[in-house]
Amino acid sequence: MLYIDFDKNEPQILCHSQYQEFTPKILAGLKPYDLQDHFILFSSGTTGGNLKGYAVSKKALYTNAEAFNKHYQLTSDDVWALSLPTYHIGGLSVLARTRLLGNKLIETGSWNPLHWHKAIEEATITTIVPTQLYDLVKLKLRPSNNLRYVIVGGDFLSSELKKEALELGWPVIVTFGMSEVCSQLAASFTPDSDVLNVMPIHKVKTTSDSRLLVKSEALFTLQFRLEDTVKVTLSQELCDEDGYYLTSDSAIIEDDTIKHLGRLGDDFKIAGHLVNLKDLKDRLSSYLLQHDLYGKMELQLDHDERKGKKLTLFTLEGLEEHHERVSDILKPVKLDGISAINGFERTSLGKLKKQIF
Numbered sequence: 551m552l553y554i555d556f557d558k559n560e561p562q563i564l565c566h567s568q569y570q571e572f573t574p575k576i577l578a579g580l581k582p583y584d585l586q587d588h589f590i591l592f593s594s595g596t597t598g599g600n601l602k603g604y605a606v607s608k609k610a611l612y613t614n615a616e617a618f619n620k621h622y623q624l625t626s627d628d629v630w631a632l633s634l635p636t637y638h639i640g641g642l643s644v645l646a647r648t649r650l651l652g653n654k655l656i657e658t659g660s661w662n663p664l665h666w667h668k669a670i671e672e673a674t675i676t677t678i679v680p681t682q683l684y685d686l687v688k689l690k691l692r693p694s695n696n697l698r699y700v701i702v703g704g705d706f707l708s709s710e711l712k713k714e715a716l717e718l719g720w721p722v723i724v725t726f727g728m729s730e731v732c733s734q735l736a737a738s739f740t741p742d743s744d745v746l747n748v749m750p751i752h753k754v755k756t757t758s759d760s761r762l763l764v765k766s767e768a769l770f771t772l773q774f775r776l777e778d779t780v781k782v783t784l785s786q787e788l789c790d791e792d793g794y795y796l797t798s799d800s801a802i803i804e805d806d807t808i809k810h811l812g813r814l815g816d817d818f819k820i821a822g823h824l825v826n827l828k829d830l831k832d833r834l835s836s837y838l839l840q841h842d843l844y845g846k847m848e849l850q851l852d853h854d855e856r857k858g859k860k861l862t863l864f865t866l867e868g869l870e871e872h873h874e875r876v877s878d879i880l881k882p883v884k885l886d887g888i889s890a891i892n893g894f895e896r897t898s899l900g901k902l903k904k905q906i907f
Contacts, residue, residue: 554589554636554642554645556608556645556646556649559586559587560586561577561580561585561586561588561589561590561605562588562589562590563576563577563590563591564589564590564591564636564637564638564642565591565592565637566592566635566637569592569601572601572776575776575780576590576601576603576774576776576780577590578780579774579776579779579780579782580605580772580774580780580782583605583771583772583782585605585771585772587607587608587609588605588606588607588608588771589605589606589608589611589642590603590604590605590774591603591604591606591637591638591639591642591729592637592638593729601775601776602773602774602775602776603729603773603774604729604730604770604771604772604773604774605770605771605772605774606639606729606732606768606770606771607771608646610731610732610767610768610769610770610771611642611643611646611732611768612646612650613732613751613767613768614643614646614731614732614733614734614749614751614768615643615646615647615649615650615732615733616650617734617749617750617751617768618643618647618733618734618749619647619650619651621734621737621739621747621749622675622699622739624647624651624653624675625651626651626652626653627674628651628653628674628675628698629653629654629655629656629672629673629674629675629696630644630647630648630653630654630655630656630673630674630675630676631655631656631658631666631669631670631673631675631676632644632645632655632656632657632658632676633658633661633666633670633676633677633678633682634677634678634679634704638729639727639728639729639732639733640677640679640703640704640727640733642733643732643733643734644677646732654672656669656670656672656673658670661682661685663682663685663686663689663691664689664691666682667686667691670694670697671694671696672694672696673694673696673697674696674697674698674699675697675698675699675700675701676697676699676700676701677700677701677702677703678700678701678702679702679703679704679705680702680704680705680706680707680708680711681705681845681896683700683702683707683711683715683720683722684711684839684844684845686715686718686720687711687714687715687718687720687839688842688844690718691718692718692719692720693718693719693720693721697720697721698721699721699723700715700720700721700722700723701723701725701737702722702723702724702725703725703726703727703734704727706828706831707722707724708831708832708835708836708839709744709832709836710832710835710836710839711835711839711844712724714839716741716742720741721741722741723737723738723740723741724737724738724743724744724746725737725738725746726746726808726810728797728799729770730764730766730769730770730795730797731752731764731766731768731769731770732768732770734749735748735749735752735754735764735766735808736748736749736752736754736807736808736810737749745807746807746808746809746810747806747807748806748807748808751766751767751768752764752765752766752767752768753765753766753794754801754803754808755794755803756800756801756802756803757796759800760800760801760802760811761796761797761799761800761814762797762799762800762801762808763790763794763795763796763797764794764795764797765789765792765793765794765795766795769785769795770785771784771785772784772785773785773788798813798814799811799812799813799814800812800813800814800816810828811826811828812826812827812828816828816851825883827849827851830849830861830880830883831849833879833880834847834849834876834879834880837872837875837876837879841872843869843872845894846865846866846869847863847864847865847866847869847872847876848863848864848865848894849861849862849863849864850862850863850864860886860887861883861884861885861886862885862886862887862888862889863876863877863885863887863888863889864888864889864890864891864894865888865889865890865891866890866891866892866893866894867890867891867892868890869890870890873888
């Protein structure tokens, strides 16, 4: 586990080793700002050509952690299994939650599903990403009787993958989180529910075009980008006059629940009908799971100067026999192209790096 000193006052940069060379420049660029008791993290989609991150205060981090613990009625008797890197908000938030309650923490090390499965026998709660959940399902592994919650976040979780995991007994909890609010924004209460309840420390609303706005007690302090210089934007500069932060996500709000529609721009029109990229990915995932192809095909929506949007299917080489069937599954949406590549590059959380294309 990356060493993290929660008692240190100076700002701490948490990042993968490949970005260590940039930390002196970032710290120098952030020096004019009061960032005592802050962690500085890169966003989960960061790549070498687009270094972006946030400074989050320990107060904000603990505020979200306390709300999470209350949401699931966790106590000091619960045992956490840490399966995510602590240089992202997903892993760091687990450390904050355990620190508040004094929970036992099991560090599971580098991802190996069989080793992980054995290591977490004592755990009552853990958090993983969909690619890790797929590995467990593929191997037909079942959880121990101690495990009460498997918090799944970080990326798109297909309904079919969740269904197969539940059938094996994994108590999967669907969540929606973001670095900007120190992890959890909304989550279901039980594995049998897909309803995402917004945690009380957040207030949410949407614009007329369904863009999500969040007002939070756990909001980040500032956002930074590393280009030629370090460009800093304070959180209040990205909020409206009522203190709501305009996110890059689309959603539907009903009472205290939220339906996440995806990232801004994931909706597009085809033949006059509004289509959602997450829905298409869900249909594709069902087919991929049935044919043991999960992670071997990916849909990507990009800007097109002529049509506005174009939809491309990227597949690993040698899967041509499936192309026609996948095209039929996605109808009435027509693919703008199918591109065979020799491999997908992913982040440490299993997210696809769009820049490779």
